[in-house]
Amino acid sequence: MAFEAIPIIDFAPMLGEDVAAKRALAAELRAACTEIGFFYIKNHGVAQALIDQTFAECPRFFGLPLDEKMRIHVRHSVNNSGYTPLLEENTDPTAKGDLHEAFDIAHERPESDPDRAGQPKHFGPNQWPAGLPGFRAQVDAYYAAMHVLGQRLFAAFALALDLPEDYFTPLANKPTAIMRLLSYPSQDGPVDPKQIGIGAHSDYECFTILCQETVPALQVRNTDGKWIDAPPIRGTFVINIGDQMARWTNDLFASTLHRAMNTSGRARYSIPCFVGSNFDTKIEALPGTVTADRPAKYPPVLAGDYVQGRLDATYAYRQEGTEPVG
Ligand SMILES: O=C(O)CCC(=O)C(=O)O
Ligand SMILES: [Fe+2]
Numbered sequence: 001m002a003f004e005a006i007p008i009i010d011f012a013p014m015l016g017e018d019v020a021a022k023r024a025l026a027a028e029l030r031a032a033c034t035e036i037g038f039f040y041i042k043n044h045g046v047a048q049a050l051i052d053q054t055f056a057e058c059p060r061f062f063g064l065p066l067d068e069k070m071r072i073h074v075r076h077s078v079n080n081s082g083y084t085p086l087l088e089e090n091t092d093p094t095a096k097g098d099l100h101e102a103f104d105i106a107h108e109r110p111e112s113d114p115d116r117a118g119q120p121k122h123f124g125p126n127q128w129p130a131g132l133p134g135f136r137a138q139v140d141a142y143y144a145a146m147h148v149l150g151q152r153l154f155a156a157f158a159l160a161l162d163l164p165e166d167y168f169t170p171l172a173n174k175p176t177a178i179m180r181l182l183s184y185p186s187q188d189g190p191v192d193p194k195q196i197g198i199g200a201h202s203d204y205e206c207f208t209i210l211c212q213e214t215v216p217a218l219q220v221r222n223t224d225g226k227w228i229d230a231p232p233i234r235g236t237f238v239i240n241i242g243d244q245m246a247r248w249t250n251d252l253f254a255s256t257l258h259r260a261m262n263t264s265g266r267a268r269y270s271i272p273c274f275v276g277s278n279f280d281t282k283i284e285a286l287p288g289t290v291t292a293d294r295p296a297k298y299p300p301v302l303a304g305d306y307v308q309g310r311l312d313a314t315y316a317y318r319q320e321g322t323e324p325v326g
Helices: 019-035 048-062 066-070 114-118 135-160 243-248 303-314
Strands: 008-010 038-042 082-084 101-105 178-184 198-201 207-212 218-221 227-229 236-241 258-260 268-275
Touching: 008 019, 019 038, 019 135, 048 101, 048 135, 048 178, 048 268, 101 135, 135 178, 135 207, 135 268, 243 303
Parallel strands: 008 038
Antiparallel strands: 038 236, 082 101, 101 178, 178 268, 198 258, 207 236, 207 268, 218 227, 218 258
């Protein structure tokens, strides 16, 4: 049956040691991942003050003059970090560009870490705006919290797949995770369905941890093709499965189409963090996901190559033959 709402799952067991409670959570998670591909979590361990303070940085950053933001355009980075202006992304290839601005950071490794020199596209330096005191520390702190939550989610997904809780640790302990501050202007008046906040798409990585501030816009498409609202719920994150995880689970877990359209009359901010595996992890059907009625569907692929290929298809600057100048 097609889903009509997105379930809210209590994530508290993953912060404790009660094995039976973790098993019960894993069963709920498995149902949500196989039937919907989307769920909310509450009691996730991330402090509400950290979330609120990070959202408070959004109007500061997006309110900067355009030329200041353009100085840190993503094309100047090696790792897809920095600023993307309105309409420069097109997540739905049949549409005319996304009506949002973005500020991205990726998983920056210390200069002494050989991964940084070896894989600058994944672990190179982030770009930061000048003249915004406190911005970097705040966004870095939120990113660190997403890393911790991401590792806990990987543990929960392992249990949901009947794998040992630490199965993903060596495969995803340096995840190639991009986090974005997104700003959606309100679309007042008639909306061109080919130009909305973010066009219908599925995410590329293993899973996404999305925090919405207060303005609703997100919708998720069910198997009947109906758009189901996923409004902001204070104290929760929306988690959704991405294409990399769908592929890794041989399509046992669903990577579901979604979109965002802000017609609220107010600016909307959201913060998705797209959590992948380590870049050199081979993505091939996980144990238990190939069965007689579900033969292996995909050849193995390196996670890093897969995600870079998907980013290439989305960003205008990556299609212009422009090399990043770092
Ligand atoms: O802003 C939102 O609610 C959704 C964002 C999203 O789907 C994305 O950035 O991939
Ligand atoms: Fe998305």
